[in-house]
Amino acid sequence: MRTQRFSGAEVFAVLVSLASVAISVLGNRTQERLLAASVWPYVSFGSGNTSDDGQKRIIALSLVNAGNGPARIKEFSLEYEHQKVASGLALLERCCGLSKASLMTSPVVGRVLRPGETLTYLQLPFSEDIADGWSKLDRARFGSMVMSVCYCSTLNECFEAQSDRDDPQPVDACRVTPRIEKWHG
Numbered sequence: 425m426r427t428q429r430f431s432g433a434e435v436f437a438v439l440v441s442l443a444s445v446a447i448s449v450l451g452n453r454t455q456e457r458l459l460a461a462s463v464w465p466y467v468s469f470g471s472g473n474t475s476d477d478g479q480k481r482i483i484a485l486s487l488v489n490a491g492n493g494p495a496r497i498k499e500f501s502l503e504y505e506h507q508k509v510a511s512g513l514a515l516l517e518r519c520c521g522l523s524k525a526s527l528m529t530s531p532v533v534g535r536v537l538r539p540g541e542t543l544t545y546l547q548l549p550f551s552e553d554i555a556d557g558w559s560k561l562d563r564a565r566f567g568s569m570v571m572s573v574c575y576c577s578t579l580n581e582c583f584e585a586q587s588d589r590d591d592p593q594p595v596d597a598c599r600v601t602p603r604i605e606k607w608h609g
Contacts, residue, residue, distance in 0.1 A: 465495030467575050469587040470542065471565045481550035483561055487573060489537035498582070498598035499574040500532035500545075500607050504564065508605040512546050519564050520557035529609035532573070545609065574598035 470486040489495045501508050502515065509515045512529035516522040528547040537543055550558050569587070574595065576582040585592035 464491050464581075465489050465493050465537070465539070465575060465577050465583070466491030467495050467497075467537065467573055467583070467585055467592065469571050469573075469585070473562050473565075481558075483546075483548045483550075483558065483565070484544050485546040485565070485571070486542050486544040487532065487537065488542045489539055492539055493577050494539065495537040495575040495577070497532055497535045497537065497573060497575050499572070499601050501572050501601050501605060502607050503570045503572075505568050508601075510605060510608055512548075512609060515546070515569075516548070516557065516561065519568065520560040522554055522557035525554050525557070526551070531609045532607055537575075545607070 466489065468488050468490055470484070470488050472484050473481060475482050487497075487500075503509070504515055504519050507518070509518060512527045513523075516525055516527065526549055528544075530543065530545045532543065532545050535543060548554075548558060548561060571587040572584065574582060574584045576598065582595050582598055583592040584595045584598070
């Protein structure tokens with residue numbers, strides 16, 4: 425059997441080739457991370473009890489995309505005292521004893537939030553005839569209600585955020601909430 429020896433130039437060429445492959449792989453990973461960061465959505469929850477101009481008393485619950493890319497909303501739910509409610513009217517009845525009110529609601533699932541966009545999904549203006557219920561809802565915003573949203577980037581990276589946690593968590597895919605529990609406005 426004959427042994428083949430490699431020259432120094434051949435070994436050097438193989439090492440350079442391996443280094444080139446390693447650099448390419450690392451560069452590709454860096455480019456993937458940069459692309460993901462450039463289209464990364466960051467959805468958070470907003471809540472207030474006055475209008476934008478500060479003149480009217482109005483409770484508003486909203487989602488805000490503070491990220492760099494669009495957020496495709498796949499799932500959304502609202503819990504009041506650990507039970508899911510599917511509509512603004514159901515929330516007002518359960519939380520505040522209100523069966524009639526001038527309430528504005530909006531569906532959330534299926535929407536796409538552009539960077540910097542806000543989606544208000546519930547608004548309740550103050551009026552004297554619902555003052556007690558309005559105050560109950562105002563207090564419930566801090567502790568009795570938990571909102572959850574699952575959204576995906578344009579690269580199909582998905583995240584789940586909850587109003588009682590600090591940061592959204594990456595998930596493989598958004599769970600499917602049963603229709604009866606899904607917020608429809």
